[in-house]
Amino acid sequence: MSTYRIQGATGEWEVVIGLEVHAQVTSKAKLFSGASTAFGAEPNTQVSLVDAAMPGMLPVPNAECIRQAVRTGMAIEAQINKYSRFDRKNYFYADLPQGYQISQLYHPIVGEGQLLIEADEKAGIAEDKVIGIERIHVEQDAGKLMHDQHPTMSYVDLNRSGVALMEIVSKPDMRSPAEAGAYVRKLRSILRYVGSCDGNMEEGSMRADVNVSVRKPGEEFGTRTETKNVNSVRFVMQVIEYEANRQVDVLENGGTVDQETRLFDPNTGTTRTMRSKEDAHDYRYFPDPDLLPLELEDAFLEECRASLPELPDAKRQRYESELGLTPYNARELTAEVETFGRFETLLAATAAKIGKPEAKVATQVANWALSVAPGVMKSLGDEADPSNATAEAQASILAMQDKGEISGGQAKEIYEIVLKTGRDPEEVAETEGLKQVSDTGAIEAAIDQIIANNADKVEEYRGGKDKLFGFFVGQTMKAMQGKANPAVVNQILKDKLG
């Protein structure tokens, strides 16, 4: 149960949130034409005759887009509809060449599914929560109007026209901005694991329509508003905060919430009316007669399922159970494709280098990957060349550390030099004298000297003053200029002091 409440004059209000996330399908070509989907190209250079809706042009479904939608559906444990159909959503606008968007209203390709958001006390999510997903359907994106190119006219760029989108519709299951934020992040993570969307919100690859209503806890749902095209997690949370408070104000002042479409202004953090229900379009949906129903075969579905990677929840559990990582480390490492990708590569390289099973070195590698390595990278700032942060180099540092050849501090120092110069870590350790001395002869000699010089302290120690052990260690390390292997030092000291 979320405890997030708006404190109003008349008591507490609960917020009810549903999200429609539009995710651009990762595909070289558009949904119904062979034109490229590359981002950032010159206006109107990625436009086929079909995208420009020339007379007599026809849509042909791109199998890769369908495959990605199916794989996404499987990743959220959803029902895959073997029969689905495309419908036309009719409206006039200059960025919509056909005069209709090809979408799926009546028979979407993916039915009900679900997604888990994890407890996060800091964010106010007390426990794990399953958010229902209503459906995923596939549809065409529109083009883009440019209003700043000419004093009196607007220009049209059709590069995006016809690009495949997945519309992922949640159930109204979220109850706080934090839950909505966690939902979007989790969804983004799954899409990126699956590889069906790059999740790049800045480039518009993912954007959300945010449905918000408020009610007194336990009462019926209130009237909702829909805020369109919100393009970051932070903005989604801002929209909810603002809308929920606005609706509470309206209701507590005796007004009613209008069912309407609203726009978010990122500069002010507020929303405003875009169009009311009265102005709502009649989209005259009907089955697109240019396209046959989509009927998916079992072999195709099997291929889709077989091609799915290990997904975030499963990976997180495996990291805990098989690799013995802490829940925190497991969650951090599995949140993003890049993070776990780097981690797994480094883990494999390190285990191979050391010659131990992955589970034996996983905690060491996880700590290095999550805390030590990023810390070094950050402290160096621009001096670091990220291309020097190879798995090979890091594995060889971790292996030296594992063998006791270098200390934790030396590992950081070596990594600094590696990041700046790209030099080989073992060579750095050797040349720069960044190695622990494990040579018992040298350490014994130093300890003998210290015992000879501190006969009084030796007496006291042998008389029972155990704390003095630390003094001898410190003296030895000092004498060894900090390069002695602490384990070896400890052992020899114990032997000699008796």
Added chain:
Amino acid sequence: MTDLTNLGVKDIRDGVDSGEFTAREVAEAFNAAVAEAASLNAFIVTTPDHALAAADAVDAKRAKGDDLGKMGGVPIGMKDLFATKGVQTTAASHILEGFNPQYESTVSQNLWDAGAGMLGKLNLDQFAMGSSNETSYFGNVNSPWRKAGSNAAMSPGGSSGGSSSAVAARIAPAATGTDTGGSIRQPAAFTGICGIKPTYGRCSRWGVVAFASSLDQAGPMAHTVEDCAIMLEAMAGFDPKDATSLKMDVPAWEAGLSADLKGKRIGIPKEYRMDGTDEEILKSWEQGKEWLRDAGAEIVDVSLPHTKYALPAYYIVAPAEASSNLARYDGVRYGLRDLPDGAGLQDMYAATRAEGFGDEVKRRILIGTYVLSAGFYDAYYNQAQKVRTLVSRDFAEAFAQCDAILAPTTPTASFPLGSLNDDPLTMYLNDVFAVPASLAGLPAMSVPATVNADGLPLGLQIVGKPFDEQGVLNAGLAIQQRARFDAKPEKWW
């Protein structure tokens, strides 16, 4: 030498192939005939150079001993609904006037690849909406036929009225047509020529200006059944660019022609005996049965119980699709743009579409928008789709008892231009016998049977099972051989 313009597809192809005459001679003869026949208004633009270039290419191939193609040396008329690269393509509308596509429709490309040439772009009802060829922005098409003892201009039928007029007047040996609810068969019947609409999906719709996507189908219009078989072979074929295209090989229809109908059963649907059907039409239907029986077929009675709902359902489905298909003509990217002073986007849409579309097109966009509107969708569009399913089921059940169906093509012969303008419903009734096969996506053909007392042609229609164009053509051939239709319009143009 014989007048080459009297020849049809097969005779031209074979004559060019045998060296009896050159393709260039044929093209020149038809180019000249086209130039003389401006008063028919059958063409929107003529392309004599295209015809000559194609002819020269065929003659050159022959000189080298290469294969000349299925349509080698045959110049044809191209209905102006097919996009032709660099040649104005208008759908007979003002809104596309001056539009020169950068692409060639699959069907026209198939024909050029088969050795055909283009005489010009043929007039039609605007966006193929009409049954009389009176809705073209470029003026009515005149039929070459006239009632005995009258000079009144007659309708060549529609929407492929330019095609029917040109072939009947022998200014083109054959022409492409498109059929959404009878637009090949009805004009063929009105002008004493043959025309076949193949199974939906046989001919690619890619590059054909869309009217009603689930119904539109291209087909040939020509003098004889053989000519139709040859030309359909050249036009048809799977096209990956059309998602509704049939993934099937094109049968050798010409080689498969046979007028021997022994063992075949021909169904006579009792529901096609409708009030208001011309007595002479009913008589020709009876005659048709005799001819097919004579060819060896057994005549059986069948029932298509939902026939009377087909036309109303068609006039919901087709306008619904059209209202959406024609949304792209908005003045933004190509074609007409009417941008009044100070106008915004909505004003530009309104002005452009008000100016660019004719009355019949507007009427159908309005009907289509209405039947898809919230609150009316179930009562109209959904209901019509159910009727469509029932009509298809009627045919499926009838085809359990017969191999093909014989019916009149139209309820009346051609009528004078202007006579039905104030009465769109009567006009729509012209397609009452044609529409059911369209809704069911079935192959259907009109073959000339006889002339009526006014000397005007009447056609008989054969409707076949899905993919059985061969059965349709064969029954058509049996009728053709017995009808021996040789009436020709007297030249007045």
